[in-house]
Amino acid sequence: MSRTSPTPQPGESSPLLQQSRPPQQQQQKMTSLLFWKVGAVFGATAVGLGAFGAHGLKKRIADPAKLANWSTAAHYQLVHSVALLLASGNPVAATLFTAGMTMFSGSIYALTLNTEKFKFLGPVTPIGGLCLIAGWLVLAFGKKGGPPQWPRF
Template sequence: MASISLGIAAVYGFLAVALGAFGAHGLKARLSSEMMAVYETAVQYHFYHAFALLAAALLLHSGVQHAALRASVWLFALGIALFSGSLYALALTEIKVLGAITPVGGLLFLLGWACLAVAAIKGL
């Protein structure tokens, strides 16, 4: 689980940088200011939670094997996919219904942070 979680964190970190650069250099002239703000929000939360995912993965890699910590890895990973992924898609396509997926990703982020807190309270 530790190696898998580190790999997932690395891929999500890579994608955050790549998609952020793509937005800054390739989309600024193509997106409306409203959709650019949506895209930037996706990148911002993508980065924050890629770092949270990395921290949880490093704890797992160091030998901490708490169920809540393992859950936080999957919740952060799915949260990035749903929250940021839906915002990226919304910004690029302007299909408004995609915005309905975003809160599910946000809920997964909250649950990931709650699991991380539980793991800390239980003493990792």
């Protein structure tokens, strides 16, 4: 006498019959969740750094151009943090946004605080800007175009 498992009928579901996610899907979910968290942390730090620039930095730096540069860096970081949240399911765009914010805003913050010490970062700023532009273009024309797929927590 042979034992066979019953064949599920259409519409039936059984925990024993459900398969776990393939490793590639699991990796994509983990990557999406990582970029989601990075975007949220970058957003929080943008607000904090923007507030510092508006209040604390004015006590240390009198040059209005430097204060405006700091404000620009915080603004771009905040806008692109939201873009990173939207792009969290697109690893190419998300990587470009992360690199772009780090290089663009990060170099401006450093140059504002100490231009002489961090002048080697001057060429990094436009590279960061190009990464931000590329991130938007990947969202527009990349393979994974369309509405975002929000990570599930």
